[in-house]
Amino acid sequence: FVALGIIFLGVLIVNPEVVAPAVNTTLPADAPSWFPLLFITIACGAISGFHGLVASGTSAKQLNKETDARYVGYGGMIGEGTLALTSILATTAGFALVVGVDGWHQHYGTWAQASSGATTAFVNGVGVLAEGVGIPRQVAVIFAAVVVISFAATTMDTGVRLQRYIISELGAQYQVKAAQNRWLATLVAVASCAVLALGIDRGAGGMRLWPLFGTTNQLTGALSLLVVTLFLLSLKRKIWVTAIPMIFLLFMTTWAMVLNLIRYYSDSQAVLLAVGGAIFVLELWLILEAARAVRRALTRRGEGAGNGC
Structure with a gap:
């Protein structure tokens, strides 16, 4: 908090110009x-x-x-x-x-x-x-x-x-x-x-293993949203608040992981390829387990609604 305070106060006093372009059209090769x-x-x-x-x-x-x-x-x-x-x-x-x-x-x-x-x-x-x-x-x-x-x-x-x-x-x-x-x-x-x-x-x-941090961190974030989604589903509450970002994040993370695995294979980075591949397999397994959990929850909800009628 001390660092944040000093930086913001310095910005107000120094008033530096942001030289980075708002949209960079000359990207490095x-x-x-x-x-x-x-x-x-x-x-x-x-x-x-x-x-x-x-x-x-x-x-x-x-x-x-x-x-x-x-x-x-x-x-x-x-x-x-x-x-x-x-x-x-x-x-x-x-x-x-x-x-x-x-x-x-x-x-x-x-x-x-x-x-x-x-x-x-x-x-x-x-x-x-x-x-x-x-x-x-x-x-x-x-x-x-x-x-x-x-x-x-x-x-x-x-x-x-x-x-x-x-x-x-x-x-x-x-x-x-x-x-x-x-x-x-x-x-x-x-x-x-x-x-x-x-x-x-x-x-x-x-x-x-640091190059794997981004994908594993965001994958864990998607799984956290998945857990919350299942919890809301069990409470019979609206799940779209967590389900939509969960699906988006799972898709993006999986896509990025596949691209990284291809690059690790091309660059012969065996450690990253092995660890990243294991994480990718676990991700797919957790997604399948989550799909089964959602199906069970929806089945129980349907049975409960039927019994109520």
């Missing part, structure tokens, strides 16, 4: 098609499966009453959307003050260069905006870097705790007593993350 990849890129602040897991695994256990969920959930997404807005302002306006208009266009001249320098653009953009508040630029750049690291650290912390919850819940579901032990579940969660983080590529092993 190496840029992929935005459709459907756009819908697995925009996550936090829109539809996020990670936040769905947090809501069901953590937030639900911390609320005093059910009605607080609306304020916590909606307020959290407003916060995420605000963070997305500050990121756009920092990279489209603030960063241009550092490198100049020509430097900004050069930085975003190719897809590869823009992708590899995203953190640099954000950190330097925040630095020049914070300088307008009176914070020295060098200190502000370090502060922005700490903010980025904090986001990653808190995400990792939440992910490990959620993994521990999921392991315990799977143990309860399938009656595996060892998995229900919180110490053992925690050990498995921490050890698996440690192997990825420290055991491969000198501490960068987790980055091997």
